[in-house]
Amino acid sequence: MLSRSLGEHIHLITSLDRQLWPLYADASQLEQILVNLAVNARDAMPTGGTPSIDTSNAELGNDAGTPLQPGRYVRLRVSDTGTPATAAPVSHQTTEPATRTSPHETILMDEDDLRQITARILTRAGYQVLSATGGTHAIHLAHTHPGPIHLLPTDVIMPKMLGNEVAAQVRQRRPDLSVLYMSGYAGPVLTENGTLPDGVTIVEKPFTSRELLDRVYTILHTATRTRDAVRQ
Structure with missing residues (x-):
């Protein structure tokens, strides 16, 4: 899905661990995370580039240097070759959500x-x-x-x-x-x-x-x- 949607100027690379530990997570939320990151990557590479997705097992100890508790984790990493930063000022804009009735359609x-x-x-x-x-x-x-x-x-x-x-x-x-x-x-x-x-x-x-x-x-x-x- 991502390869077709990102465009011909974007070359997606995946490196997936086939011995990955079982993961308890919401599949649709993970898919949406990947879609969001892919869209950000595409926008950061208007003239073309390479986003990559890789998965691996990670066992963290007390000296891992992260706020995570020690233990076994599955790592999902997304990176790209586009811009990592911008000099533009941050714009804080908020909009009130529309009042909606419960869907029935x-x-x-x-x-x-x-x-x-x-x-x-x-x-x-x-x-x-x-x-x-x-x-x-x-x-x-x-x-x-x-x-x-x-x-x-x-x-x-x-x-x-x-x-x-x-x-x-x-x-x-x-x-x-x-x-x-x-x-x-x-x-x-x-x-x-x-x-x-x-x-x-x-x-x-x-x-x-x-x-x-x-x-x-x-x-x-x-x-x-x-x-x-x-x-x-």
């Missing part, structure tokens, strides 16, 4: 590469997620699921069907369905070459869990306000 996932991690993010946030194995399966679920479906997140380019083809067929059955496109390319590039029409909502990969949830919340509640206005 149903989301149909058909994107292969990010389906599992995206589904976990949405499920943890309270959404009901229907996971499809691809575009054809998503279309089948759209026709057979007995309840409402509010959103279809779909990759722009998939092995067998384009995202807009899936969306068009799903909307034949559910015309009020909202669609969120996901791609490693910026929206203007996709609309310029005809892959997507103008005016669609897109989130660029790799994205953080907060970016995804913010985009999902916005598109769902914009659709709700639009339907309410039409009814009035």
